[in-house]
Each structure stands twice: as C-alpha cells, then as structure tokens.
Amino acid sequence: xxxxxxxxxxxxxxxxxxxxxxxxxxxxxxxxxxxxxxxxxxxxxxxxxxxxxxxxxxxxxxxxxxxxxxxxxxxxxxxxxxxxxxxxxxxxxxxxxxxxxxxxxxxxxxxxxxxxxxxxxxxxxxxxxxxxxxxxxxxxxxxxxxxxxxxxxxxxxxxxxxxxxxxxxxxxxxxxxxxxxxxxxxxxxxxxxxxxxxxxxxxxxxxxxxxxxxxxxxxxxxxxxxxxxxxxxxxxxxxxxxxxxxxxxxxxxxxxxxxxxxxxxxxxxxxxxxxxxxxxxxxxxxxxxxxxxxxxxxxxxxxxxxxxxxxxxxxxxxxxxxxxxxxxxxxxxxxxxxxxxxxxxxxxxxxxxxxxxxxxxxxxxxxxxxxxxxxxxxxxxxxxxxxxxxxxxxxxxxxxxxxxxxxxxxxxxxxxxxxxxxxxxxxxxxxxxxxxxxxxxxxxxxxxx
Amino acid sequence: xxxxxxxxxxxxxxxxxxxxxxxxxxxxxxxxxxxxxxxxxxxxxxxxxxxxxxxxxxxxxxxxxxxxxxxxxxxxxxxxxxxxxxxxxx
Numbered sequence: 001x002x003x004x005x006x007x008x009x010x011x012x013x014x015x016x017x018x019x020x021x022x023x024x025x026x027x028x029x030x031x032x033x034x035x036x037x038x039x040x041x042x043x044x045x046x047x048x049x050x051x052x053x054x055x056x057x058x059x060x061x062x063x064x065x066x067x068x069x070x071x072x073x074x075x076x077x078x079x080x081x082x083x084x085x086x087x088x089x090x091x092x093x094x095x096x097x098x099x100x101x102x103x104x105x106x107x108x109x110x111x112x113x114x115x116x117x118x119x120x121x122x123x124x125x126x127x128x129x130x131x132x133x134x135x136x137x138x139x140x141x142x143x144x145x146x147x148x149x150x151x152x153x154x155x156x157x158x159x160x161x162x163x164x165x166x167x168x169x170x171x172x173x174x175x176x177x178x179x180x181x182x183x184x185x186x187x188x189x190x191x192x193x194x195x196x197x198x199x200x201x202x203x204x205x206x207x208x209x210x211x212x213x214x215x216x217x218x219x220x221x222x223x224x225x226x227x228x229x230x231x232x233x234x235x236x237x238x239x240x241x242x243x244x245x246x247x248x249x250x251x252x253x254x255x256x257x258x259x260x261x262x263x264x265x266x267x268x269x270x271x272x273x274x275x276x277x278x279x280x281x282x283x284x285x286x287x288x289x290x291x292x293x294x295x296x297x298x299x300x301x302x303x304x305x306x307x308x309x310x311x312x313x314x315x316x317x318x319x320x321x322x323x324x325x326x327x328x329x330x331x332x333x334x335x336x337x338x339x340x341x342x343x344x345x346x347x348x349x350x351x352x353x354x355x356x357x358x359x360x361x362x363x364x365x366x367x368x369x370x371x372x373x374x375x376x377x378x379x380x381x382x383x384x385x386x387x388x389x390x391x392x393x394x395x396x397x398x399x400x401x402x403x404x405x406x407x408x409x410x411x412x413x414x415x416x417x418x419x420x421x422x423x424x425x426x427x428x429x430x431x432x433x434x435x436x437x438x439x440x441x442x443x444x445x446x447x448x449x
Numbered sequence: 450x451x452x453x454x455x456x457x458x459x460x461x462x463x464x465x466x467x468x469x470x471x472x473x474x475x476x477x478x479x480x481x482x483x484x485x486x487x488x489x490x491x492x493x494x495x496x497x498x499x500x501x502x503x504x505x506x507x508x509x510x511x512x513x514x515x516x517x518x519x520x521x522x523x524x525x526x527x528x529x530x531x532x533x534x535x536x537x538x539x
Contacts, residue, residue: 022474023470137459422482
C-alpha cells in the first residue's frame, strides 16, 4: 500500500510541475532527499532522480524562462567545479568506485547550479524550503520520535530507511537535523505559504524539538558543534538575551542531567583525540591526505581514500591497521579527491555564498518590505555555517543538502538584486515624465517663436 | 506505525506546500518593491477602518482583490494588499 502511495506522491510532483514548472524542480529536491526509491518498489523501477531532474530541466526550458537571473560567479564556479570533478575521473585511483560516486555527485552539483534560475520569487523560495524540510523530516522525525519514546543509542539505526550511508548515516543525520533548525524557526514565524493559524508556530517548534531529539539520539558528537553554531544564531536573533541565556543553560542542564550515561560518556570523548580510535583515525587520515596531495596535486579522483592504510596504537595499546579510512571532513575529502584546484573552487564557492548572504543581510537591514528577506538570509547563513562546521567531522562534500544550503543565499541575493533593479526602474520612470513634460513645452515655445 | 504516520505527514506537508505555492505564486508579486509595499499599506488602512456591510466594503472575503488576480507579468500590483486582505494568507 505504501508502495503505491509513495509512487503517487512522486507522480504528483510531475503532474503539478506541468502547471508550475518550479514544482518539478522541487520534485527533484524532494526525490533527492526523501529517497522514495527506498520506500517504494514502483519508484525503484525507474531512475527516479534522473527522471524528475530531466522533467524539471525540460519544463523550465520550455515554459518557465520568465525573469531569468543574471549569471553569477557562484553559478559559474559551481559548473566549473562539476566539470573539474569529472576531469579527475581520467586519473582516478579506483576508476570503478570513482564512476559510482560521480554518478550522483555530479548530478547534485550541477542541479544545485540551476536552482537560482528556477527558484526566484518569495513564494518559490519558501516553497523550496518547505518541501526540503518535509523531505528531510522523513529521516529526522522517526528518529526524533523513537528517541523521545525509548532513548537513543550509538550505531542503532532508527530511521525509516535502515541504512548507514548518505543522509541516513548517524553523524550526517545529526548534522542535518541541527542544520535545519534556523530554517524551521524562520518558516514557523514568517511563512506565507502556511496560513498564520494558531498551530503554525507551535507546529514548527515541535518539528524543531524532533530535530533536536534526532540529533541527540544518534549519539553523534558532530551534533554538539552544530548546536553551538545554532545556539549563537538563536542568541543573536533573540530579543531578550538574558532570558535566552538562562533558557539555554536550563536546556543543557536537562539534557546532560537526564540523558543516559552512555551518551554523556560518548560526548566526553569529543576532545580526547589522542587515544580515542575514531578521532585519532581521522587525524591520521587527514595527515595521509596532505602527504598524498603533495605527490598528487590534482587529486586521486572520487573515493580514492580506499587506497590508504592507517596504522595507530589503539585503546588497548595494540597496533591497529585500518585500510581505506574515509576522510570524515569535507575539505580534506575535496582536497584528496580533486586536489588543490578542486579545493580552491570548493572554498571559493563557500566564501561567495557566505559573502552573498552577508551582503543580503546588510542591504535588507531595516528595510520594511524586506524584513522576511533579512531574517531568511540570517537563517540560511546560520544553516550553512552549521553544516560547514559539522562538515569538519563528516565527509559530506557532495551530499545534496550542503549544495542546497550553498545555493540558498544566491537565490536570496538574486531576489534582492531584482527588487533593487525594479525600484531603480520605478525611480527613473518617475523622473522621465517630468523631462517628457518639459520637452513638448519647449517645442511649443520654439514653434511659437 | 511511527514510520507510516511520518510518511503520511511529511508527504502531505510537501504536497500542501506545493499546491499553496502554485496558487500564491500566480497571485502575489514575484518581486515586491518599496512602492508596491507602501501603496498597499496606504490603501489598506482606510479599507480596514470601514465597517463591513456599510456598502463600501465587500462582505465577501477576498473579493476586493479579484481585479488583480492572474496578472500576466506576475508582478501583481498591490501584493501586500492582497496579503493583508485575504484572510487565507493571515
């Protein structure tokens, strides 16, 4: 039954996309994050993401090229990055695995580059956020609810998709759960799509609660860093800062006091990087990456980490040998796989995203009709920074959520650019009639003479 | 049970957002400028002060916004007025 239901929802995006092409693009975002192919055998029969992506692009080209934005440096760099990642396939250490990762990573990067073309108006931007939140909630909510009922555990998969890879991997899920909190808070307060009924804000607050529980229930230490960034953001957003600090202290006390001892013990190992196997292994693989790119400055292609061999002394004092230790860091992942040019492009995209978010925040500050843009830019920057900080401990450089968070500030800055252009045009139009009124008068005068 | 309810909830949430977005995207301005905002604000004030049923204001919610629906350019004027007068957007 759920097979057919999920397949119908998948088809609904295509049907709705025919009347409003941006919905087909949202359908791709939903498919990429919801992963309906794992929940419905019917959807799994076709390459679901590719089919939806193709529909979105074709519909955009055919019927939705209204008000196209100008080409930004961000979009150009993203396309260059996608092409460079493809080029590294030529000298990939492990070609078979490299092609496998390229298959989804290339799609993610390239689709994110066309997002600012499709997502233009305020309603479209908010619809993108809402659909994205809904798609992510399929992974977050079950974990949050089950943690609330029965507690969490490390390495125990409580999600709807029982896998330990991609978005369902515990650390990745923890990072994304914390990362969407600023957006959940924004939608709860400023949504125009969901009417401001009594339940809207409490409803989104409840989703925020589930996201927090999910992050804590995974026992991932990455979440702690994410919570710090989101905590700073919420502190800056709050009007009563003293009350916020008291509330935060109370919340932390409750979490530490009432959580299981296994959770606090695991969190206590966060800074114990010299003896804890997982943390020590990460440091050693980063060290290996630096040595690798010294001899391979152009990188080793996707999934090249499988060639590494890490040796270290474990908790029990015995020498431990690990083959194919993953990067567990987005920056080292890009550096190892795509070398210095790849890292340069990747960092440029990140810095431009942050820059455009900051510029939008400063330009829309105090502007009455752009209050929503100001608040959304702040929320999107907080979400992006959360993922970038969490990304220092997880290898999610090509996961869709990172690229969507990188592109959201671009959509917002493009919105601001168009509003500014329209306002300038209006200003010029009000000046023009005055000149136009003057001219005929002069002509009449000259005829009279 | 939890998984099935979550699937139902999040899929309905996504579809609801899409359907509402399609409706609103056709009706609200794509890019709201200061003049649109201020014009709407100025027009909104006297409209709201009039008592309903005195013959000057429509008793049917949303009727006042009918003339501006479906503007081809998408940059519907009085976007904020639409938002302010349409009870479904409040």
